Amino acid sequence: MQSAPSYTIRIYIAGDYQDAIRAAREFCEIGACFCIQPADYVYTGGMEAGIVATLINYPRFPAEQADLLAKAERFADHLRARLFQDSYSIETPTETHWFTRRPQ
Numbered sequence: 001m002q003s004a005p006s007y008t009i010r011i012y013i014a015g016d017y018q019d020a021i022r023a024a025r026e027f028c029e030i031g032a033c034f035c036i037q038p039a040d041y042v043y044t045g046g047m048e049a050g051i052v053a054t055l056i057n058y059p060r061f062p063a064e065q066a067d068l069l070a071k072a073e074r075f076a077d078h079l080r081a082r083l084f085q086d087s088y089s090i091e092t093p094t095e096t097h098w099f100t101r102r103p104q
Contacts, residue, residue: 002059002060003059004057004058004059004062005057005062006057007056007057007065007068007092007093008054008055008056008057008093009054009055009056009069009072009090009091010052010053010054010055010090010091011052011053011054011055011075011076011079011088011089011090011091012039012041012052012088012089012090012091013050013053013076013079013080013083013085013087013088013089014041014048014049014050014083014085015049015050015051015079015082015083015084015085016049016083017038017049017051019082019083020036020051020053020079020082020083021036022082023082023083024036024075026078026082027074027075027078029071032055032071032075033055033056033058034053034054034055034075035053035054035055036051036052037051037052037053037054038050038051039051039052051079053075053076053079055068055071055072055075065092069090069092072090076088076090076099077099080099080101086100086101086102087099087100087101087102
């Protein structure tokens with residue numbers, strides 16, 4: 001049995017589930033493992049289909065929190081491009097970051 005300090009990161013982004021699976025396969029590095037789940041985003045005035053991608057500190061390939069966040073950020077930007085989105089959110093145990101290419 002192997003253990004590592006728990007640290008979970010989630011990426012929230014709209015887009016097609018199958019396209020997200022393909023993007024994850026393109027991106028995966030040695031030690032990278034993402035759980036891709038479909039999600040429905042319901043908000044004032046509308047609704048969009050999307051995904052939640054989860055990354056954990058996998059004990060087989062343990063990493064520092066900063067390294068996991070950097071990997072999640074690279075993957076999220078990869079997803080943004082592949083899913084043709086302008087924004088996404090990354091949730092860590094302590095903060096949620098919103099990234100956007102939209103003019104403010």
